[in-house]
Amino acid sequence: MSKCSLAVDIGASSGRLIAGSLKENRLELEEIHRFDNNLTRKGHHFCWDVDGLFNEIKTGIRLCKERGLHPQSIGIDTWAVDFVLLDEKNRLLTDAVAYRDSRTDGMMEEVFNLISKERLYLETGIQFQKFNTIYQLYSLKQSNPEILDKAKSFLMLPDYFNYLLTGKKTNEYTNATSTQLVNAFTKKWDKDLLDLLGINKDMFLEINPPGSQLGSLRQTLVDELGLDMKVILPATHDTGSAVVSVPEVDDTIYISSGTWSLIGVENPFPVCITKALDYNFTNEGGFDYQFRFLKNIMGLWMIQEVKRNYNDQYSFPELVELANKASNFQSKINVDDDRFLKPENMVEEIQSLCQETNQEVPSTPGEVAKCVFDSLGVSYQQAIDQIEEIYEKEFKKINIIGGGCQNKMLNQLIADKTKKEVLAGPVEATAIGNLVSQLISLGEMKDIKQARNIISQSFELTRFTANREEENVK
């Protein structure tokens, strides 16, 4: 792999650097570096170790050099909503507090005293998650107003890593929309909303779309790493990049399955109707100014926590196998209850809700895992029904992308439940979407249509249909 581009995809549970290059109309990947990403406790808050994550990015770049790779470009994506603030000397004013931190408890309700839920949705089209950036900033305004007054730059996490790489500061569009502070129609920061909230609007930077080129690495980094490359904005919201890699979006509902399950469709315009508000769907910005009409479902975070509660005795495949063996266990819970956002102990929280709803309480790892997967299936079905009700149409296919598409039990459960064709893959959808955004920006691919054709030729998907054996498809 001579000429290549480098995708840095940092999820809420793990990160990876994947090199990609176009060879005879196929996208070839080479995994360079993989690392865990965990919340750390700093003072009273759960935070991300941004210094540690940036060191992992530099480690990955060094590994490229060791392998004789000289990436022409690099693009970074992460999970949404979280940010840092810089002062006039570009010094960090805040830790990278994590969205699962309790600092936003009650903030959404306080914001509704200033602007109605309906108006906020009509203007931004963004779902009501208690951890959205708008509520994080409102919390900061209550607890440390002096920090907001001193702030000169608001940078979401990929923006911050891009700043560390290049010295350039900008806000990328797809991730900016997840803040619930961008107007869905102007695609700009909603300055009237910021004034209403009393949040310093001058710290927000110019919003640039995926495909924008920021420049090359700072000279200090070139000297340190012995490589230089263009820094390009992919859809820096990881789900935005994941959706880019859905090979066939027409007539397809995607499930970006990782820490969260993001279930939705691609749309050319925001759908901010009352029913979408009532069902809490979001209209996050996508590549080429498409919209990601989707809903957050609690996702495999739950099984990540179950795994941790059992002291990592079981791998993910082993938990799936144990769940398969617990076939008689039938209790199901509402996975989207806020109690599962950051419980002390996920297993005990699941057991408590089964008890409170007079259901059999899971006692073995297999029963707990089966309860999680079955309950996710219920939530997926409900979201699919809501999407089809809003669109007044039946979608024929479901495409599960991301690490969670390796959970064959869940894939089959979705096919059996929905009676739809379920396609699983690509696993590294986010990194692939990140890479093709760079290749389009560099002119190596014409547009997202061609990119999706190349993706469908490059990666094998697995098809699941109701009560039938899985099969591989090209």
Ligand SMILES: Nc1ncnc2c1ncn2[C@@H]1O[C@H](COP(=O)(O)OP(=O)(O)OP(=O)(O)O)[C@@H](O)[C@H]1O
């Ligand atoms: N071999 C496997 N079998 C079954 N499930 C798996 C397997 N490998 C990964 N998973 C599931 O995929 C999930 C991780 O998916 P992924 O790697 O896409 O998440 P991430 O990128 O770290 O986080 P984010 O969702 O924030 O992007 C795990 O929580 C696990 O449940």
Ligand SMILES: C[C@H](O)[C@H](O)[C@@H](O)C(=O)CO
């Ligand atoms: C916190 C957000 O809801 C989360 O990042 C989600 O948008 C996502 O993309 C997870 O990968």
Ligand SMILES: [Mg+2]
């Ligand atoms: Mg991910």
